[in-house]
Amino acid sequence: MSHLIEMSRISKAFGGSVALRDVSLALAPGTVHALMGENGAGKSTLMKILAGVYQPDGGDIRRNGRMVSFANPRAALEAGISTVFQELSLLPNMTIAENMFLGREPAGRFGGIDRRRMRQETKVALARLGLDLDPDTLVSELSIAQRQFVEIAHGIDADAGVFILDEPTAALNAADVEVLNRHIRALRDKGKAIVYISHRMDEIFAICDVVTVLKDGQLVGTQPLSEMTQGSLIEMMVGRELEDLFPERDGAAGEVALSICGLRLEPDAKPFSLSVRKGEIIGLAGLEGQGQQKILRALVGQFAPVEGTLTRRGKDKRLPLPKESGVRRWQALGGAFVPEDRKDEGLFLGLGAGQNIAMALHAGRPAIEVAKRYGEVIAATMSKLNVKAAGPAASVASLSGGNQQKVLLGRYLATDADLLLIEEPTRGVDVGAKSEIYKILRDFAKAGGAVLVLSRETLELIGLCDRLYVIHGNTVVSEMRAAEATEHSILDAALSA
Ligand code: ADP
Numbered sequence: 356m357s358h359l360i361e362m363s364r365i366s367k368a369f370g371g372s373v374a375l376r377d378v379s380l381a382l383a384p385g386t387v388h389a390l391m392g393e394n395g396a397g398k399s400t401l402m403k404i405l406a407g408v409y410q411p412d413g414g415d416i417r418r419n420g421r422m423v424s425f426a427n428p429r430a431a432l433e434a435g436i437s438t439v440f441q442e443l444s445l446l447p448n449m450t451i452a453e454n455m456f457l458g459r460e461p462a463g464r465f466g467g468i469d470r471r472r473m474r475q476e477t478k479v480a481l482a483r484l485g486l487d488l489d490p491d492t493l494v495s496e497l498s499i500a501q502r503q504f505v506e507i508a509h510g511i512d513a514d515a516g517v518f519i520l521d522e523p524t525a526a527l528n529a530a531d532v533e534v535l536n537r538h539i540r541a542l543r544d545k546g547k548a549i550v551y552i553s554h555r556m557d558e559i560f561a562i563c564d565v566v567t568v569l570k571d572g573q574l575v576g577t578q579p580l581s582e583m584t585q586g587s588l589i590e591m592m593v594g595r596e597l598e599d600l601f602p603e604r605d606g607a608a609g610e611v612a613l614s615i616c617g618l619r620l621e622p623d624a625k626p627f628s629l630s631v632r633k634g635e636i637i638g639l640a641g642l643e644g645q646g647q648q649k650i651l652r653a654l655v656g657q658f659a660p661v662e663g664t665l666t667r668r669g670k671d672k673r674l675p676l677p678k679e680s681g682v683r684r685w686q687a688l689g690g691a692f693v694p695e696d697r698k699d700e701g702l703f704l705g706l707g708a709g710q711n712i713a714m715a716l717h718a719g720r721p722a723i724e725v726a727k728r729y730g731e732v733i734a735a736t737m738s739k740l741n742v743k744a745a746g747p748a749a750s751v752a753s754l755s756g757g758n759q760q761k762v763l764l765g766r767y768l769a770t771d772a773d774l775l776l777i778e779e780p781t782r783g784v785d786v787g788a789k790s791e792i793y794k795i796l797r798d799f800a801k802a803g804g805a806v807l808v809l810s811r812e813t814l815e816l817i818g819l820c821d822r823l824y825v826i827h828g829n830t831v832v833s834e835m836r837a838a839e840a841t842e843h844s845i846l847d848a849a850l851s852a
Pocket residue numbers: 369373374392393394395396397398399400401
């Protein structure tokens with residue numbers, strides 16, 4: 356039998372509502388198994404059953420072919436199942452070492468706990484993951500990424516065979532995601548089975564071998580990722596044709612909202628020009644890291660190109676912009692900028708949703724006026740964007756990726772910006788919320804706004820945009836109507852340049 360774990364026909368209801376119905380999942384050693392589906396599909400519930408947090412109402416679990424049941428998380432850990440959950444499970448007021456040995460503290464010579472050994476072994480376990488942390492550090496002092504790595508170290512130390520990572524990267528920045536992915540690959544190479552839950556398509560395709568899709572508590576199917584494309588995976592998740600995910604284009608383009616002339620991003624790159632009209636959503640497509648981001652960042656003063664001119668509202672500005680101008684200057688031009696890294700560059704995680712939205716209203720307005728309009732604008736924005744939060748005071752850190760993105764968008768839509776630059780609009784966002792965000796962007800364009808967007812998900816650009824510029828080698832190599840573009844034609848344009 357080649358499966359480490361087999362869950363068969365698992366069912367689970369909470370009160371009257373069914374969270375899982377007859378779901379089966381088999382985990383093979385040496386594989387990273389993606390578990391996907393919209394919010395509420397049942398992914399976390401299935402994994403909490405495997406981890407001993409919940410008991411199933413029906414179905415069974417086999418480990419190496421033998422029926423098992425886990426009365427609690429500790430029993431699951433003893434059976435070699437380690438978890439990193441969305442809600443972190445380390446105890447914040449204890450040290451790293453105490454967390455690592457919780458419930459299995461080594462006994463010392465005189466009957467007490469052997470703290471020295473705990474510290475030493477913790478140090479070794481952390482070092483294995485390349486972590487240089489003091490075992491006596493309180494968990495509450497660690498960053499979210501560090502806490503996750505400690506949980507993984509814990510699992511490795513407990514000699515787990517199965518690692519469950521439930522949306523581990525939702526709260527991580529790009530650099531930490533890289534480190535995490537390296538650890539996951541190392542675990543796979545050691546023959547561990549890893550379950551990986553994430554909404555990030557690029558990560559799924561980069562590190563997973565197999566995918567199981569759930570929808571409304573039921574199994575849609577399990578497939579090797581090598582046989583799938585992003586498109587077929589999305590279709591599996593939403594259970595409808597891809598086109599239905601995107602709002603209709605209306606094709607009405609007005610006057611030019613932004614033009615960029617003679618932009619030379621790097622000394623050895625060819626200068627190019629591009630323009631965005633009112634009512635248009637324009638995508639910057641192509642292979643990753645070919646200069647798409649430099650274009651947006653040059654406009655907000657965060658990247659210094661060699662030369663170029665930007666024209667906005669009849670005024671010319673020479674590029675590079677003066678260093679100190681930054682995003683504020685862009686806002687003064689009626690522009691908005693939503694960066695890729697919501698956590699590091701955009702949102703204030705410690706503040707409430709309302710405060711995050713109100714933030715940009717301060718720019719260029721008397722404080723008193725802002726204060727008066729505050730409550731109304733925030734409430735209207737949250738309801739218009741369908742932000743699912745307990746209220747304006749709800750901390751942004753507690754919201755799902757989709758709702759965080761809506762809050763960030765809301766910040767700018769609450770201002771009178773009519774030109775939006777947006778990076779990775781639906782990164783880490785579940786499929787249902789993706790569709791809502793596409794509609795928000797389209798409505799913004801319909802109301803006379805203009806959007807310039809970049810995304811690693813080519814299908815997203817094709818579905819969402821009116822026109823695409825293909826970027827390669829820090830320059831525009833092709834321009835096409837999105838409705839006629841395909842992943843293939845974009846790649847072709849990029850590579851034949
Ligand atoms: P996912 O992780 O795919 O987003 P979940 O497993 O968290 O989905 O949730 C599946 C369904 O079960 C949802 O409808 C959710 O509201 C419900 N659910 C999950 N946990 C509980 C719980 N502890 N009590 C009641 N309902 C729950």
